[in-house]
Amino acid sequence: MADLSVHFAGIRAPNPFWLASAPPTNSGAQIHRAFEHGWGGAVWKTIGAPVLNISNRYAGLSVGGQRLLAINNVELISDRPLDVNLREIAEIKRLWPDRAVIVSAMVDASPEAWREIVMMIEDTGADGIELNYGCPQGMSERGMGAAVGQVPEMCELNTHWVTSITRLPVIVKLTPNVTHITDSAHAAIAGGAHALSLINTINSVMSVDLDTLQITPSIGGRGTHGGYAGPAVKPIALNMLTELLTDEGVLRSGVPVCGMGGIQTWRDAAEFLLLGAGAVQVCTAAMHHGYRIVEDMIDGLSNWMDDKGFAALPDLTGRALPQVSTFGQLDLGYQAVARIDPDRCIQCNLCYVACNDTAHQCIDLVAPGGVRVNPGYDPRVNGRAVADTRPTPVVREPDCVGCALCANVCPVDGCIEMVSVPSTQEHVSWDQLTARRPEIASSWEAMMAYRKEQGIEIH
Amino acid sequence: MTDVPAASRALQELLPPFGPHEASAEAHRCLYCYDAPCVQACPTHIDIPTFIRKIATGNLRGSARTILEANFLGGTCARVCPVEELCEGACVLNSEEKPIAIGRLQRHAVDHVQERGVQLFRPGPPSGRRVAVVGSGPAGLSVSAELAQLGHTVTLLEKRELGGGLSTYGIIVLREPVEVALREVDAVRELGVDVQTGHELTDRAGLDVLLSEYDAVFLGLGLGAVPAMGIPGEEHLLDGLRYIEDSKIRPEVLPDAQNVVVIGAGNTAVDAATVARRRGASVTMLYRRTEAEMTAYRHEYEFALSEGIGYRFLTQPVRVLSGGGRVTGVECVRMVLGPPDAGGRPGPRPLPGSEFVVPCDAVISAIGQEKPALAVELGLEVTGGYIAVDGAMQTSMPRVYAGGDCVRARGTASTVMAVQDGKYAAAAIHRLLSSTLEAAHG
Numbered sequence: 001m002a003d004l005s006v007h008f009a010g011i012r013a014p015n016p017f018w019l020a021s022a023p024p025t026n027s028g029a030q031i032h033r034a035f036e037h038g039w040g041g042a043v044w045k046t047i048g049a050p051v052l053n054i055s056n057r058y059a060g061l062s063v064g065g066q067r068l069l070a071i072n073n074v075e076l077i078s079d080r081p082l083d084v085n086l087r088e089i090a091e092i093k094r095l096w097p098d099r100a101v102i103v104s105a106m107v108d109a110s111p112e113a114w115r116e117i118v119m120m121i122e123d124t125g126a127d128g129i130e131l132n133y134g135c136p137q138g139m140s141e142r143g144m145g146a147a148v149g150q151v152p153e154m155c156e157l158n159t160h161w162v163t164s165i166t167r168l169p170v171i172v173k174l175t176p177n178v179t180h181i182t183d184s185a186h187a188a189i190a191g192g193a194h195a196l197s198l199i200n201t202i203n204s205v206m207s208v209d210l211d212t213l214q215i216t217p218s219i220g221g222r223g224t225h226g227g228y229a230g231p232a233v234k235p236i237a238l239n240m241l242t243e244l245l246t247d248e249g250v251l252r253s254g255v256p257v258c259g260m261g262g263i264q265t266w267r268d269a270a271e272f273l274l275l276g277a278g279a280v281q282v283c284t285a286a287m288h289h290g291y292r293i294v295e296d297m298i299d300g301l302s303n304w305m306d307d308k309g310f311a312a313l314p315d316l317t318g319r320a321l322p323q324v325s326t327f328g329q330l331d332l333g334y335q336a337v338a339r340i341d342p343d344r345c346i347q348c349n350l351c352y353v354a355c356n357d358t359a360h361q362c363i364d365l366v367a368p369g370g371v372r373v374n375p376g377y378d379p380r381v382n383g384r385a386v387a388d389t390r391p392t393p394v395v396r397e398p399d400c401v402g403c404a405l406c407a408n409v410c411p412v413d414g415c416i417e418m419v420s421v422p423s424t425q426e427h428v429s430w431d432q433l434t435a436r437r438p439e440i441a442s443s444w445e446a447m448m449a450y451r452k453e454q455g456i457e458i459h
Numbered sequence: 460m461t462d463v464p465a466a467s468r469a470l471q472e473l474l475p476p477f478g479p480h481e482a483s484a485e486a487h488r489c490l491y492c493y494d495a496p497c498v499q500a501c502p503t504h505i506d507i508p509t510f511i512r513k514i515a516t517g518n519l520r521g522s523a524r525t526i527l528e529a530n531f532l533g534g535t536c537a538r539v540c541p542v543e544e545l546c547e548g549a550c551v552l553n554s555e556e557k558p559i560a561i562g563r564l565q566r567h568a569v570d571h572v573q574e575r576g577v578q579l580f581r582p583g584p585p586s587g588r589r590v591a592v593v594g595s596g597p598a599g600l601s602v603s604a605e606l607a608q609l610g611h612t613v614t615l616l617e618k619r620e621l622g623g624g625l626s627t628y629g630i631i632v633l634r635e636p637v638e639v640a641l642r643e644v645d646a647v648r649e650l651g652v653d654v655q656t657g658h659e660l661t662d663r664a665g666l667d668v669l670l671s672e673y674d675a676v677f678l679g680l681g682l683g684a685v686p687a688m689g690i691p692g693e694e695h696l697l698d699g700l701r702y703i704e705d706s707k708i709r710p711e712v713l714p715d716a717q718n719v720v721v722i723g724a725g726n727t728a729v730d731a732a733t734v735a736r737r738r739g740a741s742v743t744m745l746y747r748r749t750e751a752e753m754t755a756y757r758h759e760y761e762f763a764l765s766e767g768i769g770y771r772f773l774t775q776p777v778r779v780l781s782g783g784g785r786v787t788g789v790e791c792v793r794m795v796l797g798p799p800d801a802g803g804r805p806g807p808r809p810l811p812g813s814e815f816v817v818p819c820d821a822v823i824s825a826i827g828q829e830k831p832a833l834a835v836e837l838g839l840e841v842t843g844g845y846i847a848v849d850g851a852m853q854t855s856m857p858r859v860y861a862g863g864d865c866v867r868a869r870g871t872a873s874t875v876m877a878v879q880d881g882k883y884a885a886a887a888i889h890r891l892l893s894s895t896l897e898a899a900h901g
Contacts, residue, residue, distance in 0.1 A: 353493035384548030
């Protein structure tokens with residue numbers, strides 16, 4: 001069985017699955033129960049300034065009948081008194097010495113405020129501090145959370161106040177509500193952060209209720225923006241993680257990154273790990289299904305690692321990063337075409353309509369006799385026999401640009417594959433090509449001449 | 460709406476309606492195929508992927524409109540169509556998993572509007588033309604609804620007390636409650652169709668009167684009673700169609716039999732057997748050929764088996780036995796299959812000396828339906844006993860059209876085919892009336 005143990009910025013844990021600072025980590029009783037289920041660590045729900053929560057706090061996104069593809073919240077940091085939280089943190093750490101217990105904190109942007117809370121956190125015996133510079137709602141209006149994370153200077157200064165006084169590892173949690181995530185990362189690193197975590201929630205207005213015409217959640221007839229999380233945000237989180245772990249400044253600093261954003265299963269977690277995350281945090285999936293999901297996370301990741309021959313997490317961490325490129329570095333000569341497996345095709349013709357209406361019109365409908373036909377049917381033929389006479393979609397390969405839309409709409413696994421085919425075009429990247437022949441980037445005539453040379457015909 | 464005897468509810472509809480979540484989940488399974496095979500497989504060519512997508516988006520009224528525009532009897536067809544042979548049989552998901560429950564989704568959408576009395580259609584601007592429709596079964600309702608929307612004045616004549624024909628009287632409650640059939644009669648009334656019940660066309664003179672009063676006549680006559688078997692004790696046989704009708708309209712008159720024999724193995728026979736079984740009887744079906752030659756749909760046969768109905772194949776009743784005015788059993792003879800008969804199926808013949816008795820206290824005959832006797836009486840051309848029509852459903856007589864069971868042998872997808880007949884006939888009648896209208900205006 002693979003070794004799932006984690007050593008992250010000096011913090012040790014039996015596995016990389018940590019509960020993120022959020023409602024699932026609101027109390028000692030909850031975290032105790034979560035650890036009983038096997039979670040490797042928990043980031044205590046942010047402690048700090050006194051707050052009053054409102055009702056209600058969450059809105060969910062359903063797509064195609066699937067509930068909670070995303071959730072947004074207008075909840076604030078912990079509304080339990082500071083001393084209660086601190087007492088319970090100490091108790092949990094004493095009961096669970098092998099688990100990572102990290103305390104998320106958020107206070108006014110002053111050195112005194114940070115000094116005070118950091119001392120209190122250190123006294124609990126917790127393994128680390130996570131600075132919440134991310135929450136986009138509620139606290140940001142009070143000059144905390146994203147209000148700090150969105151301004152690099154503030155991020156650096158606040159981080160410095162903490163790192164200069166504590167002996168604990170300091171993780172800076174970044175907000176995704178910025179144009180360049182690397183600016184925030186550089187600021188945190190400059191402030192002495194020992195690690196980074198991302199992403200916090202994204203600004204969002206979830207929906208408008210068509211019955212009541214109210215923004216959801218409706219708080220006494222009013223609505224506000226909330227923090228967006230859940231499966232739907234995973235690609236955004238993966239992108240930001242990738243941006244950090246391919247950034248020279250971040251790489252040079254050597255700080256590890258804890259990934260989060262839409263992780264529901266061990267598969268999602270494995271993707272974060274392959275893109276370089278040193279551990280992962282989970283919230284929405286636990287809010288949807290409870291703490292019990294961690295059993296499959298641990299079991300699934302371990303089985304997959306065994307199958308792939310990874311003995312321990314460092315064997316796989318960042319394995320996908322070398323593939324990351326810029327658009328200008330991609331091979332212009334690479335050519336793929338769609339191929340439809342006729343034996344798997346169920347003739348739903350979704351590829352046909354997608355290609356015909358919105359792509360490059362390179363799929364034909366071919367009747368069983370081999371004749372190309374137009375859509376439509378003979379109204380005189382009824383009954384289940386029509387299934388036998390139904391035409392099959394066939395790709396006209398010379399006209400296929402390899403956009404892969406058909407493969408994405410096809411409902412049958414493995415039916416449409418993007419197959420690499422030999423290309424007559426030279427294998428050159430845009431950066432190489434335009435360095436050699438800059439006129440191609442500025443003159444359509446030069447571009448057309450190049451296409452002619454290469455035999456590139458765009459229909 | 461006409462009141463339905465409460466006792467007819469004793470037998471509840473077999474499939475419960477979809478709940479909102481169930482319907483939404485099932486609708487989301489639909490792939491929304493392009494140029495979908497289910498649409499082609501449906502004789503009325505309902506745009507099935509579109510109506511299902513509308514259920515998925517919560518547009519139930521739009522969904523019902525999509526259905527009812529193509530098939531005014533969408534509520535009945537959702538229940539009685541042999542979907543396994545038609546839309547669901549053609550679903551592309553058959554090759555992968557379970558087909559979409561198209562019938563039940565259709566029922567969900569149509570019931571939504573019909574239970575709320577939502578009016579989706581309006582009569583067209585008056586054309587000044589009048590059409591008589593004889594018979595208020597599926598074909599008659601379909602043609603009436605189409606013509607009314609085109610602005611023609613329609614009088615719908617029904618010989619029985621209640622409208623709806625086969626849907627009202629011939630489909631067991633397990634498949635379609637009477638209310639559903641009557642809602643469809645009400646829906647044509649809402650379009651301004653004058654539905655006159657208790658009005659029967661009996662002879663050529665009657666047809667001539669209609670032709671003198673109306674610009675066109677549509678005949679949706681249906682079929683007759685179960686034919687006689689010509690065996691001793693025949694008078695004790697219960698007519699299967701009548702039995703089904705009674706189970707819907709006046710269940711209190713059904714005999715309380717403990718052991719029921721049903722003769723025949725078609726869909727009507729299965730229906731009659733199911734009713735008897737659900738009323739608590741032990742039921743045996745007798746068929747002179749084998750399982751392979753049965754005319755009932757495979758799923759109907761399997762349904763009967765699952766209901767606990769027994770089958771005796773290669774068995775021909777030769778006499779109904781009785782004593783003291785009560786049925787005591789059926790004397791039968793074993794059959795063997797010989798060379799193909801005129802219909803192309805192996806011809807059964809009796810095995811001499813193989814007589815035996817099946818004890819029972821009621822015998823139901825469901826060996827088919829008589830051809831429309833009125834067809835000959837009216838002086839119309841017939842083919843094989845059914846009214847002859849051309850591709851536009853026109854009979855041999857000018858201005859007279861026909862559709863439904865009276866133009867077609869049973870065994871096909873009757874209700875949905877009848878609806879389509881009505882659409883074809885309405886289009887032809889509309890063309891006829893439009894051209895004569897133009898001629899009149901010179």
